[in-house]
Amino acid sequence: MMRLDLLRSLPGRTDNAVLAFLVPKDNRQRALALRRIHEVVPLPAPVRAGKDFEGKEEETLLLYTDRGGRPQRIILAGLGEFAKRSEPSNRSINLERFRAASAAAAKRAAQANSTAKTLVISVPGGIGGKEKFPSSEEILVGVFEGAALGLYRFDRYLSEKKGKTKLTTIALHPDGFDPGNALKRARVIVSSVTFARDLANAPANEVYPASFAYRVKKTGRKSGFRVTVFDEKKISTLGMGGILAVSAGAREWHPPRFIILEYRGPRPVNEKPVVIVGKGVTFDSGGISLKPSANMAEMKMDMSGAAAVAGTFKAAAELRLPVHLVGVVPLTENMPGGSATKPGDIIRISDGQTVEVDNTDAEGRLILADALSYIRKRYPRGVEAVIDLATLTGACVVALGQYATGMLGTNRKVLDELKKAGEETYERVWELPLYKEYDHLLKSDVADVKNAGGRWAGAITAACFLKKFAGNMPWVHLDIAGTAILEEAAPYAPKGGSGVGVRLLVQYLQNRVGRKNA
Ligand code: BES
Ligand code: MN
Ligand code: ZN
Numbered sequence: 191m192m193r194l195d196l197l198r199s200l201p202g203r204t205d206n207a208v209l210a211f212l213v214p215k216d217n218r219q220r221a222l223a224l225r226r227i228h229e230v231v232p233l234p235a236p237v238r239a240g241k242d243f244e245g246k247e248e249e250t251l252l253l254y255t256d257r258g259g260r261p262q263r264i265i266l267a268g269l270g271e272f273a274k275r276s277e278p279s280n281r282s283i284n285l286e287r288f289r290a291a292s293a294a295a296a297k298r299a300a301q302a303n304s305t306a307k308t309l310v311i312s313v314p315g316g317i318g319g320k321e322k323f324p325s326s327e328e329i330l331v332g333v334f335e336g337a338a339l340g341l342y343r344f345d346r347y348l349s350e351k352k353g354k355t356k357l358t359t360i361a362l363h364p365d366g367f368d369p370g371n372a373l374k375r376a377r378v379i380v381s382s383v384t385f386a387r388d389l390a391n392a393p394a395n396e397v398y399p400a401s402f403a404y405r406v407k408k409t410g411r412k413s414g415f416r417v418t419v420f421d422e423k424k425i426s427t428l429g430m431g432g433i434l435a436v437s438a439g440a441r442e443w444h445p446p447r448f449i450i451l452e453y454r455g456p457r458p459v460n461e462k463p464v465v466i467v468g469k470g471v472t473f474d475s476g477g478i479s480l481k482p483s484a485n486m487a488e489m490k491m492d493m494s495g496a497a498a499v500a501g502t503f504k505a506a507a508e509l510r511l512p513v514h515l516v517g518v519v520p521l522t523e524n525m526p527g528g529s530a531t532k533p534g535d536i537i538r539i540s541d542g543q544t545v546e547v548d549n550t551d552a553e554g555r556l557i558l559a560d561a562l563s564y565i566r567k568r569y570p571r572g573v574e575a576v577i578d579l580a581t582l583t584g585a586c587v588v589a590l591g592q593y594a595t596g597m598l599g600t601n602r603k604v605l606d607e608l609k610k611a612g613e614e615t616y617e618r619v620w621e622l623p624l625y626k627e628y629d630h631l632l633k634s635d636v637a638d639v640k641n642a643g644g645r646w647a648g649a650i651t652a653a654c655f656l657k658k659f660a661g662n663m664p665w666v667h668l669d670i671a672g673t674a675i676l677e678e679a680a681p682y683a684p685k686g687g688s689g690v691g692v693r694l695l696v697q698y699l700q701n702r703v704g705r706k707n708a
Contacts, residue, residue: 191384192338195361196373200230200312203258207308207361210265210295212288212333214272214317215245223314226365230312231255231264246270247290248681250298263304267295269317282613285324285332288313289616292333293340293682300341300355308359311337315367327370328614333362334376335693339383340682344391378508379696383689385409386494386501390674390687394473394490399437399447399521402472402493406449406500406519414507415453415515422446428564431538432556433520435547439477439530440523448560451503451517458514459703462574466695467561469554469580470496470521477524477550478532491687492554494674495579496521498691505696513699516573518565520557524550536637539563541659546637554582555641555655562659575604576665577698578656579691585648587672592680594620595673595690598653599666607698608666614701617694619668628654668694 201207209231213223217240224238232255236242243251247270255262269291273280292311299309313333315326324332337360345351362369389397389405397405403419410417422445425433430448437446471492475481481489496519506515531537535547537556541563545556558578565576586596595612597619599605605621612619631651634640639658643651653667673690676683683689 191381192341192357193359194334194338194373194377194380195359196369197310197361197363200363201310203260203262205260205262206306207310208263208265208299208302208304208306210267210299210309210311212269212291212295212311212313213243213245213266214269216271219317220245226314231257231262237266244268247287248294250294252298252302263299263302263306265295265298267291267298279613281324282616285328285614286616288329288332289336290681292336296337296340296360300357305356307356308361309337309357310361310363312363312365314365326364326367327372330362330364330369330372331376331379334360334372335380336682338376338380342384342387343684344388344686375509378505379693382501382505382508382696383692385504386497386689386692387687389497389500390491390494390689392490394523397490397493398444398472398523399470400444402470402496402521403447403449406451409500409504410451413504415451415503418450420448424448428540429538430540430560430564432545432560433522435531435535435537436471436477436524436553436556437522439525439527441529444472444523446520446522449519449521451499451519453503453507453515455506455510455512455514458512460514460574462572463514463516463569464574464699465516465518465565465576466499466502467518467558467565467576467578468495468497468499469493469558469578469582470519471554471557472521472523474524474551474553475526477553478526478530479549479551480526481551488675491675492581493521494581494670494687495691497687497689498579498670498674498695501689501692502695505692506699509696511699512703515699518561520561522557524553539659541566543639543658544637546634546640548640549642552642552652554580555652558656559659562656562663562665566661566663573663575601576660576663577604577608577668577695578665579668579670581671581674582669583649583652583671585652586669589622589649590620590672592672592676592678594618596649596669597621597666598624598650600624600657600660601664601666604664604666607701608668608694611694611698611701615693615697617673617690619694622650622653624650624653624657
């Protein structure tokens with residue numbers, strides 16, 4: 191992982207560092223920025239005149255200057271046009287520009303065949319006026335996130351790390367402003383998102399229920415949160431019929447686990463716990479309702495919700511956030527086999543409700559039902575909020591693609607808080623309706639409910655199912671099927687596991703803390 195650092199001043203002439211500058215597209219602002227850069231490193235006249243570099247989004251320019259007798263690589267990266275005050279979410283868009291430009295600069299630097307170990311990014315203060323803009327600290331964190339997460343690769347298994355960057359450090363130079371707490375925050379956030387991405391991208395022969403639980407436990411010891419692991423026997427004693435049914439086909443080799451994470455920060459602002467739940471299907475073959483083989487390998491990432499919960503705990507604990515946080519993660523494989531659950535089987539969730547398993551590929555909701563029932567029982571006096579994250583439905587991917595997480599829930603306040611955190615982090619969520627009219631699609635002739643709702647509104651009927659087990663807890667469900675498993679690279683995430691949810695939830699928690707402390 192990249193080392194992150196802050197610099198008080200730009201380094202003098204050196205060939206050990208690549209220098210990057212972020213440049214706005216707006217003519218006046220660009221001219222201003224280029225003039226300031228030129229004071230530090232001599233820019234060729236056509237560049238200075240704004241001819242060869244316009245500052246567009248995704249645009250980068252690599253320059254070689256002779257700086258006091260030494261070659262110096264300079265990168266300009268475009269910030270694009272800032273969103274106008276009248277545009278929706280302008281503040282959020284503008285902050286994202288910094289993340290994306292920083293990622294572009296980092297990727298360009300990594301491509302340059304340089305031996306430099308450090309990428310220095312100069313971050314200008316006071317661009318673009320006040321109201322419509324994020325704070326300097328937010329911008330700095332964003333620039334760290336963009337560069338460090340943009341260089342993330344899952345290359346642990348590559349014998350020959352082709353084109354691997356020689357960069358080891360990203361150092362930011364805040365040009366004329368106070369960095370605040372940006373360095374500490376960025377280090378924690380980047381390492382926590384990386385932790386979640388590594389868990390998601392690791393193949394299912396490495397990350398299975400027991401090994402996932404072990405890794406989280408180890409991280410808990412280091413970062414400062416408690417992890418309790420229930421094994422198959424305990425799960426069975428607790429009557430968690432959903433988890434037992436889904437794991438039935440995999441029992442022999444990879445038995446299920448149920449883990450509970452707990453972190454109580456110093457003088458927590460919440461009295462009742464905030465509970466986060468993550469779907470932890472370490473491989474989803476579909477079970478007897480077997481998936482087609484095309485893209486089935488992606489289903490090693492069907493534990494991305496669980497990874498997001500683990501990453502959020504790492505971050506919350508390392509930031510010592512003053513919150514009381516509980517995490518609940520059911521872990522299982524979903525496999526076919528002689529002992530596997532069959533379509534038509536009727537099972538009993540731990541709260542007593544019966545479910546007809548119409549489709550064994552609708553497994554996530556079965557294990558989440560046990561998780562929600564467990565929370566209801568364990569906290570009879572209620573919780574502040576229950577938020578579940580799950581790669582739950584292909585239907586959600588059809589509806590929203592990879593740029594928005596589907597959100598449904600029963601509590602307006604929690605929904606709105608997540609919406610806000612989504613804008614701030616650009617891990618955006620989009621609400622879908624949870625009208626009671628959809629409920630009848632899950633009616634079963636032989637059990638209290640069936641687990642699949644048919645062809646239409648799949649993301650919604652999945653949430654309707656969960657609602658039955660959330661009872662009257664203030665509950666929000668995040669369907670991250672499209673946003674956690676990227677089919678295409680994003681500005682600061684390669685194809686594959688994105689670690690989505692970590693930045694979103696940390697921001698959500700931070701906002702809660704901020705408000706109470708203000
Ligand atoms: N893990 C899948 C959902 C999924 C699909 C996530 C594609 C990411 C990409 C989930 O367990 C599943 O198979 N859902 C079924 C539900 C259906 C059988 C009611 C689906 O979406 O097809
Ligand atoms: Mn499935
Ligand atoms: Zn699944």
